[in-house]
Amino acid sequence: MTTKTSPEITPSIVDAVGEAWVLRFPRFGEEGTHYHTYGLLTPYFKGLSEGRLLATRCVNPHCPISRGNGELWLPPRADCPDCHQPMVWKPIESPRGSVYAYTYVERGGSGLELPCPYYQIDVRIAGVCTIPKSYLVGPGPIKIGDGVRACFRTGAQATHTCLDLYWVRE
């Protein structure tokens, strides 16, 4: 039960349109190229490719829930789900967490970029009000509560997708 340390993942091609990234991902060959934009969430994906984990939080003093002191959201939201105002970006320094839940994936679906088997994990992070889903690189077995720390695929290794964030056990 070992996930490869450095899975070979085809990187997406990034085009910048203003501040937003638009990706071209030949997931199923040239005829099956997938296009999409990260729009206002571009800083998150750009941050991953630079080795930084960026969350968002609401600082609107009129927000009915956060009252201007919102918790961190990860994956980030461009706008607060409670007051619908723009959130602000906040880096998480030395991101660490614990395994909240996991799934051992033996067979992935069509188009899955990760080599199987691997552990898909949900990570509880102090100060973050959401429990983001990601994946673990390294040997198993694992158990609920195991400590993990974030790692990133950066530079030439970056895929410019959510796969640029992964976790290893402490």
Ligand SMILES: [Zn+2]
């Ligand atoms: Zn709000």
